[in-house]
Amino acid sequence: MGERAELPWSGDEKTLLLGWLVFHREALARKCDGLSAEQLECAAVPPSNLTLLGLVRHLTDMEAGCLVWSRCGGPLVLPYWSEAHEGADFEDVADANVGETFATWRATCERADQLIDESDSLDAVGGGDGVSLRRDLLKVIGEYARHAGHADLLREVIDGSTGE
8 A cells, every 4th residue: 555645734724634634534435555456446344335435435525515516506416415315425336437436526626625625714604505615524534534534444355455
């Protein structure tokens, strides 16, 4: 696995929040680095159906909802989740294209970063969910942190790699 991102030790609130967001994004990428499609789709901790690819898809939806749609408004469009199949982000990985999944995640993160950069304040309320950018950043950082341990366990079972 690659080297971990450095966290800022000081700075204003936005700098610290974005530092943690980048840290967690890169940690997820490291947990997936070097694995085959089969390994990324492997539900390695039975009876759970959780996979590393499912985590990437879920976190793509979190970025799309909490950081993109919440800033822009309009119809909520998530790449994987739907009312018809609420667990699609986690469950429908067998037929997923790994390259497209990671490209969608990266593009969604880039769009989120652009919208965050354009925001005047952490108190700014976007056109989607009516809550502040601060709240949405904390939600997404929390989602990454919440699933980091899952990713650790999955990767360790898949090939023995450990780390954070």
